[in-house]
Amino acid sequence: MLDNAILLLEHSVAVLLTFIFHEGNLALFLYKFVPFVLFLELPVYLFIWIGVIRSLQREEYEIPLEQPFLPRVSGVVLSYSEGYEITQTVLSFLEQNYTGHIEIIIAVDGAVQNSETYKAAMAMVPLAERYHNRSILVLPKIVRGGRVSSFNAAMGAASGEFLMPIDADTTLDNNVVQKCVRHFINKNTIAVSGPLRAACNHFSIVSRLQSIEYMISIYAGKLGLAEFGVINNIPGAFGIYRKSFIETIGGWDTGTAEDLDMTIRIKQYLARYPYLKIVFEREAVAHTIVPDSLFDFLAQRLRWDGDLSFIYLRKHRMAFSPGIIGWKNFIATLWYGIGFQIVMPFLIYLYLVYMAVVQTVPVFIGTMMLIYIFYLLLTLVQFVMYLTLLSERPRQDIKLVPLMPLFPLFTFLIRIWSAVANLNEWLNKGHLDSGMAPWWVLKKDKF
Numbered sequence: 377m378l379d380n381a382i383l384l385l386e387h388s389v390a391v392l393l394t395f396i397f398h399e400g401n402l403a404l405f406l407y408k409f410v411p412f413v414l415f416l417e418l419p420v421y422l423f424i425w426i427g428v429i430r431s432l433q434r435e436e437y438e439i440p441l442e443q444p445f446l447p448r449v450s451g452v453v454l455s456y457s458e459g460y461e462i463t464q465t466v467l468s469f470l471e472q473n474y475t476g477h478i479e480i481i482i483a484v485d486g487a488v489q490n491s492e493t494y495k496a497a498m499a500m501v502p503l504a505e506r507y508h509n510r511s512i513l514v515l516p517k518i519v520r521g522g523r524v525s526s527f528n529a530a531m532g533a534a535s536g537e538f539l540m541p542i543d544a545d546t547t548l549d550n551n552v553v554q555k556c557v558r559h560f561i562n563k564n565t566i567a568v569s570g571p572l573r574a575a576c577n578h579f580s581i582v583s584r585l586q587s588i589e590y591m592i593s594i595y596a597g598k599l600g601l602a603e604f605g606v607i608n609n610i611p612g613a614f615g616i617y618r619k620s621f622i623e624t625i626g627g628w629d630t631g632t633a634e635d636l637d638m639t640i641r642i643k644q645y646l647a648r649y650p651y652l653k654i655v656f657e658r659e660a661v662a663h664t665i666v667p668d669s670l671f672d673f674l675a676q677r678l679r680w681d682g683d684l685s686f687i688y689l690r691k692h693r694m695a696f697s698p699g700i701i702g703w704k705n706f707i708a709t710l711w712y713g714i715g716f717q718i719v720m721p722f723l724i725y726l727y728l729v730y731m732a733v734v735q736t737v738p739v740f741i742g743t744m745m746l747i748y749i750f751y752l753l754l755t756l757v758q759f760v761m762y763l764t765l766l767s768e769r770p771r772q773d774i775k776l777v778p779l780m781p782l783f784p785l786f787t788f789l790i791r792i793w794s795a796v797a798n799l800n801e802w803l804n805k806g807h808l809d810s811g812m813a814p815w816w817v818l819k820k821d822k823f
Contacts, residue, residue: 416723420716421754425761427600431658432765434603445561446476449553450536450619453482454526455544460496462544470507474553477509483530486520493544523612527628531619540616545665547575548614555660556616565653566642569607569615570660571595579668581779585786586666586673588776592758595658596766602656606708610639610654614662632807633683640692640701647702661768674793681797682806685718721795724788751784 451469455462462482469480482497484490497514504512515533517526527541538560540553556568572594574587601607612635625641628634639654646652667673688696688709698706731740759780767773800806 416716416720420712421758423604424597424600425758427603428596428761428765431599431603445558446474447538447557447560448477448479448536449474449538449540449557449616450479450481450530450534451553452527452530452534452539452541453480453544454485454523454530454541455482455490455493455497456485456520457490457493458496458544459492462493462496463500464547465542465544466497466500466503466512468547468550469553470504470510471550472548472553473550474557475509476557477511477536478553479534479536480504480510480512481515481530481533482512483515483517483526485517485522485526487516488518489520524628524634527634531622531627534619537619538616539619539622540614541612542662543613543664545575546613547663549661549663552614552660552662553616555657559655559657560618562653564651565655566618566621567610567615568655568657568660569598569610570657570662571598572611572613573661573663574666575663581782582670582673583666583668584776584779585783587773588755588759588779588783589786589790590666591767591773592755592762596758596762598656599658599766601708601712602654604704604708605653606704606712607654607656608639608708608712609636610642611635613664632679633687636684636687637691640687640695643701643705644695646705647698647700650702658766659768677790677793678797678800678806681717681794682801684713685798685801686805686807688713688718717794718798721791721798724791725795748784751787752781755780755783755787 453462453465453469466480466482469478472478482500484494484497487494494514494516497516501512501514504510513533515526515529517529521529530541531539538557540556542548552570556570559565559568572590574583574590598607598609615635621642622628622638625645629637629641642652642654667676695701696706696709701709731743735743759777763770763773797806
């Protein structure tokens with residue numbers, strides 16, 4: 377069977393090459409293939425990596441931010457049903473090398489039905505006495521209200537100048553608070569984020585493929601976009617905000633995808649106040665748990681991509697104006713947010729259907745092989761750049777190289793599934809079927 381498959385591929389490639397170089401067909405082939413690669417995707421990757429290189433060059437010459445600045449920080453651990461797993465998250469706050477005070481607020485959503493999580497939180501309170509400049513406040517929310525409710529309740533109880541909410545399945549490198557807080561010396565900085573790593577990359581193939589995605593798509597992507605002032609999102613798993621600004625704009629809003637929602641609401645001030653900054657600190661690394669099975673992964677992305685469509689095309693569609701978010705973010709959102717993340721998956725579907733219907737089987741298979749080879753080479757180039765320019769754990773990351781041949785297929789699956797997620801949102805209002813809040817909370821959102 378394997379021999380037959382190899383023969384089929386060889387025959388398909390031979391037929392494809394004959395087709396391509398037959399008189400008049402080269403231009404036709406380029407017309408069909410190149411727009412997907414050159415005009416839709418390559419500019420995104422080039423823009424991001426130009427931003428990455430520009431950021432590294434700027435770091436080399438700028439004056440280090442080492443002025444004495446030790447404000448009180450309120451770290452918020454958003455918990456629901458994690459139980460004693462929250463202890464690792466709380467410990468990662470306690471063990472920060474930041475010498476200023478860190479107030480750790482453990483917001484337990486639905487504390488009555490999640491008594492194990494509440495007990496685990498209370499058991500951590502005496503532990504803070506062993507650490508200098510650390511305190512723990514447990515905030516039990518009797519009735520479950522969802523993540524947004526926990527955000528706002530914690531903000532009301534926080535005494536720190538800066539809010540740092542993280543998920544209860546996320547842990548921090550010891551230098552995260554120190555590296556992030558120093559950017560707030562600049563009064564125009566309103567939010568700081570950093571790289572997210574997949575914490576399960578030694579388990580299943582699915583989780584390790586997500587590790588690669590987090591490295592070359594999310595980490596490099598956010599760093600490159602932030603360098604030009606057009607960062608797409610401050611992730612909900614980890615970010616730090618100037619509390620006074622968040623209070624001014626009314627805190628977090630009801631509904632789902634609260635991280636993207638907050639990012640867009642911040643951007644709505646950028647046309648009027650272009651000096652405001654969202655910073656990406658590449659040395660502040662957080663580690664978040666990712667789905668370990670394909671089913672859980674697809675369920676997560678069904679929510680993520682559907683929520684993205686909900687936020688962009690429903691809730692904040694009126695915000696996409698140069699007069700509100702500024703020209704830079706307007707162009708970046710249309711290009712990267714709408715075009716690359718929403719339109720592109722449907723174009724891939726149309727392209728596959730067209731090729732399958734119009735072309736012969738050998739030409740179709742051969743074309744898919746060429747596309748796969750191109751994306752494999754593109755992945756390898758980006759991964760090498762990540763290892764040499766960005767990775768703070770290169771010996772750990774290089775172990776993922778054997779999975780590189782699978783990553784283009786994994787990326788293809790993500791894009792195909794993204795189209796499903798968008799349709800689910802448009803036809804079924806999929807954002808209402810979210811575990812981030814109870815249905816009676818999500819229903820209060822007018823969208």
